[in-house]
Amino acid sequence: MPKMKTKRAVLKRLNVTANRKLKFRKTGLGHKLSKKSADTKRQKGIADYVKVCDQRRMIECLPYSY
Numbered sequence: 001m002p003k004m005k006t007k008r009a010v011l012k013r014l015n016v017t018a019n020r021k022l023k024f025r026k027t028g029l030g031h032k033l034s035k036k037s038a039d040t041k042r043q044k045g046i047a048d049y050v051k052v053c054d055q056r057r058m059i060e061c062l063p064y065s066y
Contacts, residue, residue: 004063004064005063006061006062006063006064006065007061007062010058010061010062011061011062011065013025014050014058014062016062016065016066020066021049021050022049022050022055022058022059023047023048023049023050024047024048024049024050025047025048026043026044026045026046026047026048027044028040028044029041029044029045
């Protein structure tokens, strides 16, 4: 049976923590920050975790990382 391929786009966007959670950065902090409020920028600066309902799908994309 051939090896399973890792989805490279998912691998670039997610990190696996020590407790096996999937961590990612929120979008919207790349450019045009002057028109965004400080509150919005602060909330987007905090990393977030993949929800439990989506976690199984993400793990299938990362066969050797998880």
